[in-house]
Amino acid sequence: MRRKKALLATGAAVFSMALLGTAGQGANADEADRKTVAVAEVVGKDAARKMAEQRPLVAAADVISAARDRGRYEGFTGIALERDRVALYWKGALPAKMREAVAEARGKARVRIVAAPHSLKELKSASARLQERLRANPSLGHTVKIPTDGSGLVIAADPGRRAAAAAPRAAAALEEDLGVPVRTVREGKMKERSRNNDSYPWSGGALLKKNGVGNCTSGFGVRNNTGAQFILTAEHCGKAGDRYTNGADQYIGTPGPANDPHDIMLIPTSDVDNFMYTGGPDDERGVRVEGWGQVYTGEYLCQSGATSAAETGGPVCNLKVLYFYNDSEDLVEAEQMDGRTPLRGGDSGGPVYSGAANGGAIAKGTSTRSLGSKMAFQDFETASRDFGVWIDK
Structure with a gap:
């Protein structure tokens, strides 16, 4: 699944690029050059209102x-x-x-x-058995989702006409076998998505160059209980031994701890901070990340990938959380409710966040893939659990 990720990586650009600066700026830009603004100033009135509500x-x-x-x-x-x-x-x-x-x-x-008709524990047990069926017969579907209301399981399957015709019979057979309702939705599989001149200390939302070529976005600056500092980004953006630099080719680090199924990776580096770029590719606007929080179905979020920033001049918001996947990847699915493109190539690993009451941001996760108006990201809680990290302040 991840063999092609280097070609498609979009938002995971190493957090090291996250401190996106002006294209012609030197690598040693002073901290004072960056412009910290309130999150409401960059996400727009509608997104800020929804987050506040x-x-x-x-x-x-x-x-x-x-x-x-x-x-x-x-x-x-x-x-x-x-x-x-x-x-x-x-x-x-x-x-x-x-x-x-x-x-x-x-x-x-x-x-x-x-x-609820079924508990999460019951549905996860049924999902584990369903995933065995999918591995044996991939034509049944590619992704298992658990609705928050406990109504059953949802399989996302490719929208081919022949497969669609067989879906009702397959779902009925699975329901009888698993003991819980199974519904099939026709959706293609999301594609992985892989600013521009960040500087030390490294921040989130900036362009990441792997072996000299820009391919992803940095997520957040994090640290663990030993004091070690890292950039959190998407695992599919690179592999052990790759050399990560910012837009001006200043060295950031090489991949460290990673969880391939969860699509998250840490890049050990010398120093990070809690700044996150939110403006276009050639400005210094950004917000301070105050901490991280859990993700809930129905929650509205934003993402600040480097490529999307270059095309739109800012973040992509109005991303409503729909599902939590129940498979080895354990991703979260959201939909851009205006029908806009939620992620672009090069956004992978970039920050997904909500607004904090004090005008800063709350880290919610890092981008992984998208298709149409839907995207999938890994929640920060999983990164905290996998790596024992939190937002560096």
Whole structure:
């Protein structure tokens, strides 16, 4: 699957390029040359409004999510952000500790509890068996998704006419075999997408050059508990031994720890910061990343890949989270709700984020692939779990 990733890499450009500067700027640009602005100034009024409206919903969802993590409950199914409230999907009776968490969350936003036909644990078990079927018979589909409401499993399959005609029979057979409803949607498989002159310390949202050729975007500057610093980007952007530089060919580092299925990679480097470019390829505008947060179905996000920035002059927003994939990649699917292109070649590894109340940004993940108006990204929580990293401040 990833053999062709070097050709298609778009947004993963090493975070080292993230501090995108002017094309003719020297590599040792002073920190003062960069212009830190409020996220609302760069994402647009509509995106800023949506993010602001969702802020109390995210805060309420975080309370519920934290309680769920502490209890490891069997009945949990999913959490979704709706227009003006949070939906908690649960199979069976809600435990006392979760009722307490919901009560606390309701101090931040409205919360409704919805009976789910299947728990997340049940659906993941069924999904594991379904993925075995897909490996044995790829014509059944290429991606397994779990709807947040627990209604069953969704298989994304290529839209060929013959396959579409056979889909209802295949879904019925799978449902009987797996014990949960299975629905097939006709979608092609997303393609991996691989600013321009960042400078030390390295930042997010900048162009990354692999062995002298620009192919991706840097995600975020991160560090671990030993104090080591890295650029977080997409794994498909390169491999061990590759040499990463910025747009002016200043050396950043070579690939370090990576998780191929999750499509995330760390590039060890000398120094990073929490700046993230959000403007066009030839300006210094950007925002400060205040930390990272969990991702929820229904949440609106933005992405700041280097190629998209060059074509649009800024970030791509109005990206609504639709699904969490349940396969070895464990990606998150979002859709650009205006029908615009969500990612372009060279955006891979770039930052996916929401707005913070203080005008900064909250890291949500790094871009991986897209098709049409839909994109897939890896959430930051997975990177934190895989590598033990957090936003460098």
